[in-house]
Amino acid sequence: MRGVWTLFKxxxxxxxxxxxQTVAAPVITALLYLLIFSHVLEAxxxxxxxxxxxxxxxxxxxxxxxxxxxxxxxxSSLIQAKVMGxxxxxxxxxxxxxxxxxxxIVAAIIRGLVVGLSVWLVALFYVxxxxxxxxxxxxxxxxxxxxxxxxxxxxxxxxxKFDQMAAFQNFIIMPLTxxxxxxxxxxxxxxxxxxxxxLNPFFYMIDGxxxxxxxxxxxxxxxxxxxxxxxxxxxxxxxxxxLKSGYKLRG
Amino acid sequence: xxxxxxxxxxxxxxxxxALKGIDxxxxxxxxxxxxxxxxxxxxxxxxxxxxxLRPTSGRLAVMGHDVVSDYxxxxxxxxxxxxxxxxxxxxxxxxxxxxxxxxxxxxxxNDAWIDEVIENLGLTDKxxxxxxxLSGGMKRRALIAQAxxxxxxxxxxxxxxxxxxxxLRQMLxxxxxxxxxxxxxxxxxxxxxEEAETLCSxxxxxxxxxxxxxxxxxxxxxxxxxxxxxxKLVPTQLPPSLAPLFRSQEGDxxxxxxxxxxxxxxxxxxxxxxxxxxxDMQLIEADLExxxxxxxxx
Numbered sequence: 001m002r003g004v005w006t007l008f009k010x011x012x013x014x015x016x017x018x019x020x021q022t023v024a025a026p027v028i029t030a031l032l033y034l035l036i037f038s039h040v041l042e043a044x045x046x047x048x049x050x051x052x053x054x055x056x057x058x059x060x061x062x063x064x065x066x067x068x069x070x071x072x073x074x075x076s077s078l079i080q081a082k083v084m085g086x087x088x089x090x091x092x093x094x095x096x097x098x099x100x101x102x103x104x105i106v107a108a109i110i111r112g113l114v115v116g117l118s119v120w121l122v123a124l125f126y127v128x129x130x131x132x133x134x135x136x137x138x139x140x141x142x143x144x145x146x147x148x149x150x151x152x153x154x155x156x157x158x159x160x161k162f163d164q165m166a167a168f169q170n171f172i173i174m175p176l177t178x179x180x181x182x183x184x185x186x187x188x189x190x191x192x193x194x195x196x197x198x199l200n201p202f203f204y205m206i207d208g209x210x211x212x213x214x215x216x217x218x219x220x221x222x223x224x225x226x227x228x229x230x231x232x233x234x235x236x237x238x239x240x241x242x243l244k245s246g247y248k249l250r251g
Numbered sequence: 252x253x254x255x256x257x258x259x260x261x262x263x264x265x266x267x268x269a270l271k272g273i274d275x276x277x278x279x280x281x282x283x284x285x286x287x288x289x290x291x292x293x294x295x296x297x298x299x300x301x302x303x304l305r306p307t308s309g310r311l312a313v314m315g316h317d318v319v320s321d322y323x324x325x326x327x328x329x330x331x332x333x334x335x336x337x338x339x340x341x342x343x344x345x346x347x348x349x350x351x352x353x354x355x356x357x358x359x360x361n362d363a364w365i366d367e368v369i370e371n372l373g374l375t376d377k378x379x380x381x382x383x384x385l386s387g388g389m390k391r392r393a394l395i396a397q398a399x400x401x402x403x404x405x406x407x408x409x410x411x412x413x414x415x416x417x418x419l420r421q422m423l424x425x426x427x428x429x430x431x432x433x434x435x436x437x438x439x440x441x442x443x444x445e446e447a448e449t450l451c452s453x454x455x456x457x458x459x460x461x462x463x464x465x466x467x468x469x470x471x472x473x474x475x476x477x478x479x480x481x482x483k484l485v486p487t488q489l490p491p492s493l494a495p496l497f498r499s500q501e502g503d504x505x506x507x508x509x510x511x512x513x514x515x516x517x518x519x520x521x522x523x524x525x526x527x528x529x530x531d532m533q534l535i536e537a538d539l540e541x542x543x544x545x546x547x548x549x
Binding site: 002003005006007009010013014017018080081084085086088089090091092093094095096246250251 | 264298301302303304305322323324326327329331333335337338339340341342350351353354355356357358397
């Protein structure tokens with residue numbers, strides 16, 4: 001297990017060495033969203049009874065940051081190694097495909113958790129959130145981080161250039177996170193868009209995570225947990241298959 | 252058990268057949284050269300050994316371990332220095348080497364070896380420098396060090412001295428020769444044929460995906476009979492009677508191929524007869540380049 005441990009450690013150090021960019025920057029971004037949206041909407045919107053809009057917003061921002069950073073960790077590590085060419089040092093090792101998967105996923109989850117927790121810590125200056133179901137919070141955080149970590153590996157394997165990765169991020173990850181109910185309850189949407197939102201796996205991650213804090217959400221958290229777990233398993237299976245086949249990595 | 256066994260290996264990229272049935276066995280402890288013009292398939296063969304590519308058909312084994320079905324053991328026993336100058340921009344030389352050894356399951360017990368590699372490749376001053384800040388030559392050293400991090404018994408160097416200064420070249424070969432003496436098998440591809448000639452005991456020449464020559468360096472050199480005579484002539488003109496010996500011309504220097512040294516007398520007599528003055532003259536033993544050119548041209 002030393003090989004996996006080494007790769008995991010390297011993946012952690014890789015983002016930690018540039019934590020200004022990988023942790024501080026996304027926290028600042030989340031904070032800006034918090035300042036602007038809560039300032040504009042605090043007086044006008046109340047999603048759940050007894051929950052202020054600012055409080056409603058914080059778990060959404062935490063999860064959004066967690067998801068985006070989990071994705072960023074595995075995807076940027078792979079695309080950089082591919083473009084720089086130093087991925088050969090990994091491919092020359094006896095590490096098995098599932099060991100690569102494990103190291104990349106766990107490191108991605110850790111980066112997501114570090115950023116998500118940092119958003120929470122900073123947000124404590126504004127609102128103290130209730131914690132209705134801590135286990136649900138942990139479960140959704142881990143599964144969400146894992147899911148996006150796996151998606152990051154897939155994108156990292158698929159993309160051959162930085163602009164392809166940027167396209168993946170801007171045309172898939174960003175719309176799915178923004179349209180997932182981070183900033184609003186989907187009940188406030190017209191019914192057509194509500195239905196569309198139900199097709200977005202990010203919606204279940206955000207809603208389930210938020211349920212863990214307030215004990216209230218747009219749908220039953222059991223459904224969310226099922227959808228997210230199945231999505232995670234499906235993406236993991238695809239990722240493992242890609243790594244095993246050597247697709248775009250070994251000719 | 253041979254260090255490397257390659258059996259009937261074919262590799263195609265689409266319709267292009269890069270390797271057309273390679274058979275090659277390299278014994279443990281050999282210092283072996285893999286030569287060939289650009290595009291002959293040397294790097295493809297190395298990448299197949301390293302598991303970076305998969306063979307279309309055929310089998311490759313490192314110390315008896317198949318590189319596909321038993322890749323973990325095969326890779327543990329193999330170190331590869333890639334041709335391209337690649338590096339990880341996030342870490343220092345020493346960090347990188349420790350990570351690299353770690354991927355192979357080695358921990359602190361391997362640190363002494365890493366220090367030895369760093370010292371022998373002249374990287375001591377740069378051990379804590381970020382890879383990004385290294386000069387080209389230093390990056391090349393770090394690249395070689397990375398391949399050695401897990402102390403592999405079989406080491407493949409793909410053009411390790413391309414664009415490298417004399418000092419590093421000598422330092423590198425001194426270290427690699429020492430490793431070879433200690434029992435490591437060394438496989439080398441190079442464009443500097445004199446390197447292969449002085450270092451390697453056996454040579455395989457590849458051409459268009461096939462092994463066209465495989466022999467000891469000595470036997471290959473004996474294949475080219477005689478010597479070469481280089482002449483700088485004034486006026487720049489070779490008498491017609493010497494045309495059968497003509498090999499090549501570069502400026503006012505002619506190269507003639509001789510079967511034996513005694514022919515020099517005949518050449519000089521002919522030149523004198525034709526009124527051509529010899530300004531400079533050099534008698535040269537055939538080298539691997541002649542063998543190489545002979546085989547590649549045929």
